[in-house]
Amino acid sequence: MKNFVPFTLAVILSTAAAWAARTSFDENWKFIQQEITGAERTDFEDGSWRVLDVPHDWSIEGEYSQSHPMGDTGGYLPAGIGWYRKTVEVPPAWKGKHVEIAFDGVYMDSTVWANGKKLGNRPYGWSSFAYDISELAATADSITFAVRVDNASQPSARWYTGSGIYAHTWIDVKEKIHIPTDGVFVRTKGEQVTVDVELVNRRENDSVLGVKTTILDEEGRAFAETFSRLRLEKGKHGTVQAELVVKNPELWSPESPQLYLAVNEILVEGKVVDRVETRFGFRDIEWKAATGMWLNGKNVKLRGVCNHQDAGALGAAVPDKILRFRIEQLKAMGCNAIRTSHNPQTPHFYDICDEVGMLVMDEIFDGWKRKAKEDYGGRFFNEWWKRDLTDWIKRDRNHPSIVIYSVGNETGGNVGKALVELSHELDPTRPVTSGHSASEVMDVLGVNGSSEKKGWWEQLARDKRFKDKVFIGTENTHTWQVRGYYRSQTWYRNGYPNKSQKPYETPDLTELEVFKYDWTDAEGRANGKQVFNSSYDNAMVRLNARLNIEQLRDIPHYAGSFRWTGHDYIGEAGYVHGGWPFKAFMGGAIDLANFEKDLFYLYQSQWTKKPMVHTLPHWTHPTMALGTEIPVWVYSKALPDLRWVG
Structure with a gap:
């Protein structure tokens, strides 16, 4: 702010x-x-x-x-x-x-x-x-x-x-003497606050400036203050660094997102000519290869989702209140982290994450070269990446919600090292990762869908390149569901078994498919991909959501998992879903209209502490006699997994 x-x-x-x-x-x-x-x-x-x-x-x-x-x-x-x-x-x-x-x-x-x-x-x-x-x-x-x-x-x-x-x-x-846009950088370590303040003098004469920095809490109470002077020549930029101490600050966390305000006032001849307020939070983060992320001394698993910019029928121009609703909706699911896939979000997104306590993997680029026919990577990246990355980090680096940067997604090129180095120069307080791009030069190993494959954990243990790096499943897992649509037989994107995808087996619920309804018949499909996927947790690429939840919970060096996706999104309708008349991607735990799928409640049953029960639709098999007890699905805090109850 x-x-x-x-x-x-x-x-x-x-x-x-x-x-x-x-x-x-x-x-x-x-x-x-x-x-x-x-x-x-x-x-x-x-x-x-x-x-x-x-x-x-x-x-x-x-x-x-x-x-x-x-x-x-x-x-x-x-x-x-x-x-x-x-x-x-x-x-x-x-x-x-x-x-x-x-x-x-x-x-x-x-x-x-x-x-x-x-x-x-x-x-x-x-x-x-x-x-x-x-x-x-x-x-x-x-x-x-x-x-x-x-x-x-x-x-x-x-x-x-x-x-x-x-x-x-x-x-x-x-005023002509002012703090330029994004000219304040606040960082904390324990009780220590360091504030870098950039200044510019657009006047026609040199000036002596006073820089007053005050730390306030959300109620406006002052906790620390410092004052310094600087002589700034006309037309020049300068920087002042303030060091302050706040005794026993309340720490920012997803459970208690306490925010503070750094107020910087610029004085010339005793008059305030500029005042900039910057929200920040006190929090200490460590990244350990064996156990992942530690926030304020507590080992925190990143229970994350990836999300694109659009909000269904509202398109990319998402109203602020809908953006807040979606972030709070994900938090109610038990999600504590969002990956901004595969580009920065609007500034208000990060303000909301600060306020509600949502961790963020802030991502800037999809590709460092062409991935779509006319994309930024192919047309503009080489000329513009330094400017765009610099403006992005300077804009976002004061947000306590942002815990890690991502500079690319499933891309290639020798520029990865330079991206990491510039990120460190602009903000040395956060590590840098990527979604499966130039992994050797990243601070944190981020791997997309291949980390879902059976045998991948054993492969990682043998790979000496990454033995000292934290691991995050940056796009893991991939399961696809349509709200209110069910199949009792398991579906894999590439079939089962598939040697290249190496999926984990999810047994069929019944020997024969008991749900007969469909959106169209075979003649109505342009190709075989045009199917609705079951809202049960039995439609996937390589592993189901239940196993992904268990792996994240039980593997100590599994720092975080960002499922693809939190919400359904428009586009990418051909690659998986066969194209027209399909127009959107059904990978979310929540659909385009912000209605929760059954998958939402599966995560909620495992990722939250508040008691809950969610009952899924049931069916009567033709062989059942009248009065027979009918099986139903239940997600509940009392059950460690999805299961039958009578």
Whole structure:
């Protein structure tokens, strides 16, 4: 939380702030979903354009069609090019100040203009960024912003991304001497707090600055304070480091997510010219190869899920309240960790995780080279990765919820070592891993689906390269279920037995299939993959959820497991599910509409302490006489496994 003042734009426009002010810029954008020549010009006529508020995802508003270039990977939704425009009067409060327009996320390849002047281009759709508009604010009476979003080259990812300004926008107004965006780095060790504060002097003269740092709790009580001075030349950057001690701090954990506030005030001639508030938490973490992660002296298993950005019918522009609902829903399942697969989430995601006590594996890239035909890895990675990784870590590194970074997923290339080194330079407090990418250079060994294979643990024990590394199943396990749909016979993606997949056997529940209903007959399927998978825990790639839970619980050096996925998501409909008319992936414990599948309650029965019972649908076999006791499925805290009861 930085520079956040919850005022409306109208209030800010009429009131000069004493220090930096951040205001929402979400309302009343004009939009058109087509390529337009000259739309960046101030005098361009946009009266016929649609008026809307962002966050906005134009893809989810479109019709599904097999002809859309997103194809099965993007759920058959439209992509293309879109333009946004917005004109505002420049208020007196902006004059003579440092002013920026900031975007939390635009998918993808966005270019921004102000009064016809190009401010910049940002290809990566998952980065947050800002542009300096101070000169225009000083000289112009009004500013017309134009944003061109180019998501026409498809497929641009291996899953549904959405299109447009899918996250919040802001106007930041600061004094000429100020703390730049993401210019504060807070870290703790025991009772010690170290705060690095970056400063910039945009004045026409050198200045002597005072930097006051105060540590507050959530009730506003001060616990520590320090003050230092710095002479900063005009046009230069500088850094001040504050060292503070907070006696007996309350520690941040998933069970007790206690937060504190580092308040940095910049004073010139005794007047506060900037004030930045940064939330953080006290927590001590150790990573041990033999036992995994230790949080505040307690060995904690990462009971995790992977999740993409979209929220079903809401697309990628997920409302804040729905984002919070989904995170809290996963926590109610017993999940304590989320992997941001395979890109950073919007900034508000991490705020919520801090508040509710959800651990995060923060991931930035899917590939370091091409994986989808027109993706960032193939088109922009080599030129942009250093900038994107730097902005990502500086944005996210103060969040206590983030315990580990991931820099890639099932990708390759020699850049892995450089990614790890830059991550360490920007934040030496967290280890770096990947999903099965350049594993030898990672701090923590992360392995995706192959870690599910039968015999894998024995293989790991023989591999001397990783004997001193913590292991995490970064994408483990893969089971697929449709809510309310059942089969009594086991299903494997590649059949059983399969020598390459090496699956664990899950016996059939009955010799003959007792459920006869289906979504269509054989003639209605385009291919054999187009099946609904059973909501019982008997549809998988290599192992079921029950065995995965047992392995995580019983193997000491198994630090964490991130199932694929927490929620179902749009896209990736062809690889597993055979494509049209299938449009989404059914791997979640929760479906696209946020309804819990039976799998949710299986995890809840094993991962939470609160008493619970969940009864699954039962059936009557044709051979049963009237009055026969009918078997049912039960998940319960009292039972160590899924089983029959009469």
